[in-house]
Amino acid sequence: MAGFVAHLVRRVITLSIGLYYGSVVSGGLLIDFVRNGRGLFYIKKRDKRPECLDDPALGKHKFIQLENIKLHYVEAGQPGKPLMLFVHGFPEFWFSWRYQLREFQKDYRVVAIDQRGYNESDAPSGIENYTIDKMVGDLKQIIPALGYDKCVLVGHDWGGIICWAFALQFPQYIERLITLNAPHPKVFLEHMNTHWSQFRKSWYMFLFQLPYLPEFWMRNMDMKQLDEFFLSEQYGVRSGIMTKEDLEAYKYAFSLHGFTCPINYYRASFAIPRARADFKPVQVPTLTVWGNKDAAIDTEVAYSAAKHVPDYTLKIVDDASHWVQMDQPAIVNDHIRTFLKSKL
Template identity: 50%
Template sequence: MPSVLNDPDLGTHGYVHLADVKIHYVAQGDETKPLMLFVHGFPEFWYSWRFQLREFKNDYRVVAIDMRGYGDSDKPSGVANYQMSKLVTDLKQIIPALGYRSCVLVGLDWGAVIARIFASKHPHMVDKLITMNCPRPDIIHNYLETHMFELKKVWYILFFQVPFLPELMLLVNDMKLMETTMAGPNGNLTVGTLSTEDMEAYKYALSRPGAATAVIDYYRAFIRFPPRKISKISCPLLVIWGCKDMILDRDMSAAAAAVVDNQTVKYIEEAGHWVMMDTPDIVNKHMRDFLK
């Protein structure tokens, strides 16, 4: 295991046992403080929230999870195990398993999609919601229908429906595809944001047995089991958007305003898709201002 994953300043490792999976998490902060729960996206794991774990540990019980299929969490086989209803149910079980009734919920990418649906279905369990660089799933679908030029950017969603080959593509050549996508010259992070040790941590997480198939099964399940239309989000919502995202257009960020009672959008021009790693100081300030 890469040494950066055992940094005691990031917190302690633990597990919660849910109805059908075991979920790994890293936690920091006083357990009597409110819960701030972090949900990552593809192809990540809990470590993506390292800057926020350090920033908010004095004010919250900060917990970053490995979603099912990722990192040290269980990786059940079968596409059906990664449909949205399962992922939302995981969050519903995780919060009380950690000893809380509600939380400040923070998500990026797939984590943002899941967090939005969860907040709409279980509003009493979300005090405030913060999402980054991914809108609601129905907004993605509708936006792509009317912005056909975006389709060439998301070709990988269709490619991921193919059996076996996507997994092979992710893993070959020492996971060069993930490395260039995240931190290459044309990647979604500013060059130099990830150290060599950081990149090794991401490779380590994706190399766990069954992980490559599980993380791609999120995309397969999204097509085979599309989520139903979700209800209006009633809790305050902060959307943080890195405008150098190579895949998702910034116009998507505000497109859901009509189905949110109280939405604030903050654009960060110099940040890419993984905005919380690219410009952590700016992201943390926006979060603090919102949480006040």
């Protein structure tokens, strides 16, 4: 009973904060409406698939049927090679790993999945289908379904959070863990609860607890927020890295299912109580690569993860944003390769 009451109190506080940020966003949308009129509601019809998504150098498009869901993925490299499995974050899809797919297919069977609710993977309705446990279950199924009992597991942002959770529950499936600008879950929760800087940066998580408004905010003016996330000086990748075709690929991907399912990851993490997590030490060698210009997450959390991982390597990448694997791919790839060679 006490646990239920505590969850209810946290839920009321979360929604109250969400309503505050919702009012701020609504004010911004009203200003945009005054400036652009009906253009605020414009979204381009995208019937043609961007050619960059079918670049044969990135691999072949495939689907895999798991117990309750079908996932789309892109793979390259010889089947007999060790498996390197890539898990994307928000708001992304498999294409975020394009530089790594090219780099590591010589030595690995590289597989970049679309997580549930993204791009060409199934998108079941309902917040309950987007809990961390659901995505951890997807990884637990996909590794043996691809014919492996272990993999090098690589995750960014939300994908990295899921990879951390997977490593805590099923370390036997992981040869090496690599996270990119994705904090250890315990570290992040503690840091957000004790540091005003992180609380302010996490404002969108509270906004995403509201119905309808976050989806409209993400899709208005032809998904203007994707331009903000990837191209702006505050959040975006370095100038010249993201091409117009790359950005169009992201908008095409989100035109398939919209934003409700990806936003449901955030809603589920706040709204659905989980069993008390067992934050025992992560018992696999772990590399964290961190872009030091991340506007969404404080860099301090990357250092703090060492308390929970006995075999921990941290590489800070200067002049790199949250999208570190796209922002500085050569440096990121070199850190990954050096880490993997050092653990042979």
